Amino acid sequence: MEYVNELYKIGASTEDIIILAKLLKPFAPHLASEILEKEEADDKWPEYNEAYLVSDTVQLIVQVNGKVRAKLEINSDDLKDQEKIKELALSQENVQKYLNGEPKKIIIPKGAKLINIVA
Structure with missing residues (x-):
């Protein structure tokens, strides 16, 4: 609703309406499909690149006698x-x-x- 209110204030372009329809698609699929059809836009979600999903660092938890004492960020x-x-x-x-x-x-x-350390 905040996005829609901003679109009313600034005036919505065709691209803004298409983005709104794609965001609405999981919640109101029929309405979003009608909007996308009227705007003659594709009905596809954006593709993702798996290379960006891999993290370079990992967080390790260090426990001493079963209690968390430190967190490490390592490669x-x-x-x-x-x-x-x-x-x-x-x-x-x-x-x-x-x-x-x-x-x-x-x-x-x-x-x-x-990492569990027994003292």
């Missing part, structure tokens, strides 16, 4: 290097605060985005 290529992940996790200030010396065990499941 997705570094997920395979478990030693580097361990170093980064243990170097976090908040993790160091809850460790009493050396950790007993560090659990990093393959493909997971969670």
